[in-house]
Amino acid sequence: MRILPSGAPILRADEMRAAEQRCFGAGVSQSELMERASLAVAREVARLGAGQPALVLAGPGNNGGDAYGVARLLRGWGHDVAVAAIGRPTSGAAAANAAAWQGKVESLEQVSARPVLVDGLFGTGMSCALDAPVAAHLARLVAAASVSVAIDIPSGIETDTGLDLGAPDGITATVALGALKPAHLLGAGVSKCGHVLLADIGVEPGAIWSSIARPRLQAPEPQAHKYDRGLVVVVAGSMAGASRLAARAALHGGAGYVILAAPEPATGGPDAIVQRTIEGRDALAELLTDPRIGAVVIGPGLGRDEAAKDLLEAAIGCERDLVIDGDALSLLGEAAAERLRTRKAATLLTPHAGEFARMFDAAGSKIEATLAAARNSGATVIHKGADTVIAWAGGKAVVASAASSWLSTAGTGDVLAGLVAARHAAGGSADEAVWLHSRAARLAGPAFAADDLIGRIPVAMGECL
Numbered sequence: 165m166r167i168l169p170s171g172a173p174i175l176r177a178d179e180m181r182a183a184e185q186r187c188f189g190a191g192v193s194q195s196e197l198m199e200r201a202s203l204a205v206a207r208e209v210a211r212l213g214a215g216q217p218a219l220v221l222a223g224p225g226n227n228g229g230d231a232y233g234v235a236r237l238l239r240g241w242g243h244d245v246a247v248a249a250i251g252r253p254t255s256g257a258a259a260a261n262a263a264a265w266q267g268k269v270e271s272l273e274q275v276s277a278r279p280v281l282v283d284g285l286f287g288t289g290m291s292c293a294l295d296a297p298v299a300a301h302l303a304r305l306v307a308a309a310s311v312s313v314a315i316d317i318p319s320g321i322e323t324d325t326g327l328d329l330g331a332p333d334g335i336t337a338t339v340a341l342g343a344l345k346p347a348h349l350l351g352a353g354v355s356k357c358g359h360v361l362l363a364d365i366g367v368e369p370g371a372i373w374s375s376i377a378r379p380r381l382q383a384p385e386p387q388a389h390k391y392d393r394g395l396v397v398v399v400a401g402s403m404a405g406a407s408r409l410a411a412r413a414a415l416h417g418g419a420g421y422v423i424l425a426a427p428e429p430a431t432g433g434p435d436a437i438v439q440r441t442i443e444g445r446d447a448l449a450e451l452l453t454d455p456r457i458g459a460v461v462i463g464p465g466l467g468r469d470e471a472a473k474d475l476l477e478a479a480i481g482c483e484r485d486l487v488i489d490g491d492a493l494s495l496l497g498e499a500a501a502e503r504l505r506t507r508k509a510a511t512l513l514t515p516h517a518g519e520f521a522r523m524f525d526a527a528g529s530k531i532e533a534t535l536a537a538a539r540n541s542g543a544t545v546i547h548k549g550a551d552t553v554i555a556w557a558g559g560k561a562v563v564a565s566a567a568s569s570w571l572s573t574a575g576t577g578d579v580l581a582g583l584v585a586a587r588h589a590a591g592g593s594a595d596e597a598v599w600l601h602s603r604a605a606r607l608a609g610p611a612f613a614a615d616d617l618i619g620r621i622p623v624a625m626g627e628c629l
C-alpha cells in the first residue's frame with residue numbers, strides 16, 4: 165500500500181461534510197463539486213484500466229452520484245462502460261448525474277464481471293454493515309476484475325474507524341476525494357484500500373490530523389559537541405538484549421552520547437555506549453539529576469518485578485524527558501494517566517495495542533482513542549501497529565500506515581523506543597522517529613532481525629538531510 169501524497173490532511177465524515185458546506189458557501193455548486201470528483205476518479209480509472217471494458221457500480225447516495233459521472237465521462241472518452249446499481253439517487257447533483265446516464269442500468273445480482281471495476285456503491289455516508297448479498301456480489305466482481313478502483317473509500321469500511329463492514333479484498337486503488345479519511349489509514353482500511361491516491365477537488369480541508377511525511381533533518385552544527393546532539397540514558401532491566409537494542413538505536417538515531425544504565429555491568433558492544441552500573445532506585449534517581457540528559461528510555465526488557473517497579477518510580481519522579489515503553493507501560497497499567505499527568509518534564513509513550521489497552525480506553529477510532537490518552541496523561545502517545553497513530557495532548561495527530569509488515573518481529577519496538585529518545589533529545593518530534601523506523605524497515609527488505617534495522621537508520625536519516 166502507498167499513500168500519495170504523504171503529509172496529507174485527514175478528515176472524519178462530519179468534518180468532510182462541513183468542508184463541503186464551506187465550499188458551497190464560497191459559491192461552488194454541488195454539481196460542480198461532484199463533477200470534479202467524477203473527473204478525478206475517471207482519470208485514474210482511464211489510466212489504470214488502460215482502455216479495457218469497465219463496470220461502474222453506483223449506489224443510492226452521492227458516492228453513486230460520483231459513479232454515474234465517472235461512467236458518463238469514461239464513455240465520452242470512448243471507453244466501453246456498463247453500469248450496475250443498488251437503488252437510485254433521488255435528489256441533488258447525484259440524481260441529476262443518474263438521470264444524465266444514457267445507458268442501461270443492470271442489477272448488482274445479475275451483472276457480469278468486467279476487467280475494470282469502479283466501486284461507487286457507498287462512501288462516507290455508509291451507516292451500517294453491507295447486506296451480505298451485496299458484499300458477496302461486490303467481492304465477486306472485484307475478484308474477477310484485473311483492476312478495481314474505489315470512489316472515495318471502498319464500500320464496506322467505516323469512514324471514521326476503518327472497521328470492516330463487509331468491504332471486498334483486492335481493490336487496486338482508492339481515490340480519496342478532497343482529504344484522506346481515517347478509513348484510508350486505520351484498521352481494515354490498511355489492507356482493503358489498495359494504493360490511496362488523494363484527489364484535490366478544491367475543498368479546503370483545514371485539518372489538524374495528517375498522514376505521516378518525510379521529516380527534514382539538519383546535520384549537526386559546525387561547532388557541535390556530543391552533548392549538543394542529545395544525551396540519552398537507557399535504563400536496563402532483566403532482559404539485557406532489549407535495552408541494548410534501544411541504546412544502539414539511540415546512537416544510530418543521532419544521539420551524541422548514550423548511557424546504558426544497568427543493574428549489572430553489561431556485555432556486548434558497541435563500545436561507544438557508555439555503561440553505567442546502577443544499584444537500585446536511588447542510584448538511578450541520582451544519575452537522572454544530570455540536566456544535560458535530553459531523554460531517558462525505560463521499559464525495553466525492564467521486567468515487571470519489584471526491582472523493575474523501583475526503577476520505574478525513579479524514572480517517573482525525575483525531571484528529565486522520558487520515553488516509556490514495553491514492561492514499564494504494563495506496570496503503569498490503568499494508573500498511567502493519573503501517574504503521568506503531574507510530571508514536570510515531557511513524557512512519550514510507545515504502546516502496542518495490548519499495552520495501550522492495559523492503560524487506556526481503546527474503544528472506537530484508534531485516532532480518537534490515542535488523542536484521548538494523550539489528553540488525559542499529558543503525554544505524547546505513539547500507538548504502534550500496522551496503523552501507528554501519534555497523538556499529542558494539544559489535539560494534533562499523525563497517522564503512519566504502509567509500514568513494512570516485516571516489522572512484526574521481536575525487538576523492533578525496542579529499536580523504536582531508542583530512536584524516539586534520540587530524535588526527541590535532538591529537538592525532533594515523535595513522528596520523525598516513526599518515519600525513520602518505517603523507512604529503515606523498507607531499506608532492510610524482507611525477514612530482517614531487529615538488529616539489522618539499526619544500521620539502516622543512518623541511511624534513512626541521509627534521505628532527510
Ligand SMILES: NC(=O)C1=CN([C@@H]2O[C@H](COP(=O)(O)OP(=O)(O)OC[C@H]3O[C@@H](n4cnc5c(N)ncnc54)[C@H](O)[C@@H]3O)[C@@H](O)[C@H]2O)[C@@H](O)CC1
Nearest residue numbers: 184198201225226227286287288289290291292293294316
Ligand atoms: N464530501 C464531499 O466533499 C464530496 C462528497 N462526494 C461523495 O459523496 C459521498 C458521500 O455521500 P453520501 O453522504 O450521500 O453517502 P453515500 O453515497 O456513501 O451513501 C449514502 C446512502 O447509502 C445509504 N446507506 C448507507 N449505508 C448503507 C448500507 N450499509 N446499506 C445500504 N444502504 C446504505 C444511505 O441511506 C444513503 O442513501 C462521498 O463518499 C463522496 O463519494 C463527492 O460527490 C464530492 C465531494
Ligand SMILES: Nc1ncnc2c1ncn2[C@@H]1O[C@H](COP(=O)(O)OP(=O)(O)O)[C@@H](O)[C@H]1O
Nearest residue numbers: 516548549550567569571572574575576577578
Ligand atoms: N504488521 C505490521 N505492519 C507494520 N508495522 C508493524 C507491524 N507489526 C508491528 N509493526 C511495528 O513494529 C514495531 C513492533 O513493536 P513491539 O510490538 O513493541 O515489538 P517488541 O516489543 O518485540 O519490540 C512497532 O513499531 C510496530 O508499529
Ligand SMILES: [K+]
Nearest residue numbers: 283286317319
Ligand atoms: K465507494
